[in-house]
Amino acid sequence: MIGKIRYLLFLSVSCAILSEWKLSPFEDQFRFSFGAAVFFFFLLWNRSVHPVLAGASVGGVIVLFRTGINLLVENVHGHLLDLILQNVPPFMYYFSFSVFFSLFRLQRFAERPVLLGMLGTLVDVLSNSCELLARFLMYHSMVTISKFNMIIYIAIFRSYFVVGFLTLLNLKQSKIAEEKMRQRNEEMLLFISDLYEETIQLQSSLQHIEEITHSAYLLYDYLKQKDDRAEEALRLVGQIHEIKKNNQRIYAGLKKLIDQEKNFDYLNMKELSELVVRSNEKYAGMLGKRIHFALDVQPDQYEVHAFTLLSVINNLVVNAVEAIKETGTITLKVYRREEQVHISVIDDGPGIPPAKKAVIFNPGYTNKFDHSGKPSTGIGLTYVKQLVESLGGIIAVESSGSNQGAQFLVQLPMKTISTSEGREEQR
Template sequence: MRERLLVLFIIMLATAFFGEMKVNPLGGSFRFSLGIAAFFFGLLWFQSVPVLLTGFLTGTFILGFRVGLDHIFSQVGWMESLQIHLPSAFYYFSFSLLFHFLKARRFLEAPLIVGLIGASVDFVSNMVELQVRHLFNDFPPITWESVFMLLFFGVLRSFFAVGLYNSFSIRQVRAVGEVRQQELEKLRMINTELYQEAFYLRKSMSHLEEITRDSYQLYTRLLSSENTESSAALLIAENVHEVKKDSQRMLAGLSKLINQEVLAPQLPIAELCGLVMRANRKYAEMLGKDIEFSLRCDVNLSTSQIYALLSVLNNLVSNAVEAIYSSGWIELEVKLDQRNILFHVVDNGPGIPSEEREWVFQPGYTTKFDETGNASTGIGLTHAKGIVHSLQGSLQIMNDWGLTTHFKVSLPTDQLLRKEGV
């Protein structure tokens, strides 16, 4: 309620203020001003306010406002000022009445129709005001010249207000679209993290299946040899089986989260790479690093393996961000090579010593340490290589010259186009 009253006050005040930006083409006190444009825009933009009440309050406020100005700045008496400005109130009364009965707000998605309605309502309201002025002030009769002038100014003010409304609407839609895009990007990055967890959960489940089978086989061997430890082996098999079932339930939950219908089933590879670079640009800014990111993508294809590819590329690029000390550059290049798509991630960080490159993909290997000297977990590249292998591709570190680190990912095109698997 308080917000609605505030909106009403804003409309009345804006209409009164812009109403003083006027011309008097017909002579006398009749004016053409920007006040009606402000009033019309207010009715279009603030759709929560009731039209009839807004028109009545605005007309009354305009009357009081102009009479007050006359009293302050002129020597015009109260009654004379009231007779001069009362017809203006009838203009706003008739405008809101016609606007309400024509249901102009229903046509907001058709600017031309709204503009024509506004021009027509403005013209008729002006005619009403002139008739009232003729009754109160002995105003000169209306001529054809004045009719055409009323039509011209009615069209001008109406389409000005409609154009302004559409301009603000487009800007608002764009702002909402940008926010929505940011939300989708965050959701995709979250799903990427979930994909990694689901990928290795499935891998663990296969190991659990093997352990369960081996434990049960051990139990049968011990039982056949009448070993007293056979019951312990059976207990181990049963416990591992329960862990596997719990893992299956967790995997089902992760799969449901990842495969949300609100996200597109496919994403252009160029857009996906752009998402990786934008996310890591923000990551670099958060770390206080001045890093220049560049993306070159000559591949005009979409992929269904959104989270798998995001996971791999994000690991490589974020590793590069973390490896660069304070400033540098990172380049991501994507190109086709026969039936494969190649992803090159290059940075000018400290590099990896040649004698250590064979250990890069081993769990626990890292060149990154935090401020207290603690080493990183060293499983990011292991994650990435495991996912690449699941797509029948390859991930390798290249032996380039200079202080650069260069990773190349090669993935079969048909694997990137197959249905997403969690």
């Protein structure tokens, strides 16, 4: 309630002040003011207050405001009631404008600017006619053809000026909303991609647990004939089986969440690559590094499975960001050759010693340490190699040695990254 009162007060005072920015083409007190355009705009922009209430409030404040100007500024002498009645016609304009605005329900046509401009012109002409009628009844002011033509011309200009300004604001708001939605979609895509990586790792763990369970049961079957402690082995099998069931529930939940995000199943290759670059620019900034990213995607008009490719490319680019000490350059190239997609991530970081190339994809290997000296987990490249090979692709690394940078090369068949059948084969 307080907010509505403040809005009415702001609108009324603003229109009263701006109504003094006026054009008086005739020899009487009839005028065209900027306040009318502002009033029309706010009726379209804000729907929290009923238009008729806003019209009555604005009209009343304008009567008081102009009466005050007559007394204090222009030194007009006369009875106070006469001065108030002299300013009643402007009240008729704003009040009748709000009535016609509400009657025609102009706010419904906010998305149809041409029609809204026509209706706004009609409402403006009718409201000016009401004001002229009031002046005729009170002062016998005559209406001429030239005066009425001027009213129509001003109404057309004022109406379409307001509608045009409103359309520009709506367009700007739409662009802002679209940008926020794009950022949200990117964040969601990265989040789902991270979950996708976890499901791959979890699926691998489930397979290992299944193998361990089977081996433990064989051990129990062997011990029950020779050792009294066979029951302990059986209890161990049961505990492992419980861990497996818990992991299966987690896996099922993650997979269901990923499958629900159908909007992100496929993404244009250029858009996906740009997403990787943008996210890693932020990541590099968070680490306090100044890294220049270069992107080359040819051709760029084809779609790929978002989670799969994002997991591969993003892990390689993140690895390059973490490898660079303070400043450097990372180049991401994606080329499609017939039914193969070639991806290369090139950095000018410390490089990889020749003796380490053979073990760089092994679990736990890392040459990256944080500021406290704690090593990285070394899981990223292992996961990438596992995922690439599950897709029927190959991955390789090239480096001339220390301080020579590194280049990771990935080759993937299109059928496994652009079709649902390919993803099912991977799973």
